[in-house]
Amino acid sequence: MTTPFGSHELTRFPADPRDRLRAWDAADEYLLRHLDAGTGKRGPVDLAGAGQVTVLGDRWGALVTALAAYRPTQITDSALTRAATEANLARAGVAAGTVTLLTTQDAPPQRIDVLLVRVPKSLALLEDQLLRLAPHVHAGTVVVGTGMVKEIHTSTLNLFERILGPTRTSLAEKKARLIFCTPDPAVTAAATAAAPAGGGWPLTYTLDRDAGSGAGLTAVNHAGIFCADRLDVGTRFFLQSIPTNTDGARVVDLGCGNGIVGTAVAVADPDAEVVFADESYQAVASARATYEANVRRGSRDRAEFLVGDGLSMLPAGSVDLVLCNPPFHSHQATTDATALRMFAQSRRALRPGGELWIVANRHLGYHTHLRRLFGNSEVAASEPRFVVLRAVKREKRPRPM
CATH class of the missing domain: 3.40.50.150 (Vaccinia Virus protein VP39)
Known part of the structure; x- marks a missing residue:
């Protein structure tokens, strides 16, 4: 320049x-x-x-x-x-x-x-x-x-x-x-x-009965969070599909936004370790507030909040489950680069047998990228506009001598 x-x-x-x-x-x-x-x-x-x-x-x-x-x-x-x-x-x-x-x-x-x-x-x-x-x-x-x-x-x-x-x-x-x-x-x-205290932020609302595993939970949103005053349709569909019986797994809410997905897991499975990760300081502050609004004080020691480049801060092979609603914009530019980076980071962070679940607009065709990266991809749920995809990190097989 x-x-x-x-x-x-x-x-x-x-x-x-x-x-x-x-x-x-x-x-x-x-x-x-x-x-x-x-x-x-x-x-x-x-x-x-x-x-x-x-x-x-x-x-x-x-x-x-x-x-x-x-x-x-x-x-x-x-x-x-x-x-x-x-x-x-x-x-x-x-x-x-x-x-x-x-x-x-x-x-x-x-x-x-x-x-x-x-x-x-x-x-x-x-x-x-x-x-x-x-x-x-x-x-x-x-x-x-x-x-x-x-x-x-x-x-x-x-x-x-x-x-x-x-x-x-x-x-x-x-x-x-x-x-x-x-x-x-x-x-x-x-x-x-x-202006009201804090300029009117954060906004708080309660998820309705159609929000799947998030029904009845309180969402807290600081300014700048996508769909701050309501649950966006993609996340709503995702909450109806994600696994919540995680049996004490280490779970990542990647690109967490207000953290309602990871919080739904934490409420359903108090033994789960949930990591909330996002590149937005406003988002991670929202996720922390959402988590604290729904999880009992004595159970809040099983969450981690990370602001940075996706999962780059986590050790390889340290995660059981990644849940992600990836963005397809970088400022005003439409690009799949951020989503593909999230998928690659997820594969690195997952343990063998660990799973990545994503929700995305059907037309984005992310199943082809997941198959290329993980060697597999299956549809966990679908509707006319959105699809939930699941990919599993397979154990590496030793090469024949």
Whole structure:
């Protein structure tokens, strides 16, 4: 990526030379050009003397890597973004500690003088984070958002205006657009005062009788979780099919979201050891809350919560059962790369005889990938839109002498 602030070799995470998706896009480039525009001093704001620079929603660390000289703070919901950022900063020769890395669950900087926002896919997450950041901006804070045209809607602009202050947009360039917001202390004070505790998050609801093994359980969702206000149809179908009589097995809820699948197993089999794994900090916080809302306090020592790259943190051959509702999007891009990585990680983590169960849209054809990877795949349940597939890790047979 070549910018007015220098050229950098950037990769997504996990790095894959076959991946054609870049670690930056036109929205990142547009924002960086804007920050360098103007005369007399570097850009519309003198970043060198501006004070605290915060970057919210940086996709793969492109923005903070380019702006590392100004010691920015990155706030992200993604452990993969954090890993990519660390790798990109190291590749650029940026000393450790130059960029402060925070999650969406961490307390934000006390005072924010420049706020750069990469608009997220989830409007709820944007609202949640703007409400968290509003008390830390001031009348002189420079607020600039960026995103592709298809990511910025009237509702997006309304959030900035309602929570921070007057908002306008730029002309589009290369299908990207900027958002300019002027913080008004009266607006930020009113927005934060009117918002319910925690901005209305997390949301909580009870699963109905049609939710299979999840019926009657309480789901807790932080902002940004898929289908936060209801049980999505794929998970509902999955809960009607998954094995819950696990006989004290070590079970992983992979890509756990709000953790309702793993919690259903934990409630059905109190002897099960359940691992909740997701790359989203918001998701794992939701899974922990869901688990604690349904499992008795004295039985909560049999769960583990992991934020990171799928099952890469687990030892090989340490798991009996993996349950997964894999995503097929990476930000706005449709891709099966994440799902295939989950399948490969599952095979590595499973013990011989261990099983991977997934639910997916029928048209994705994941059975072919499972057969290639595991040597087998069978349909455990199906309906017109979704299919539940089961694959078993076979024991390796010794080669004949």
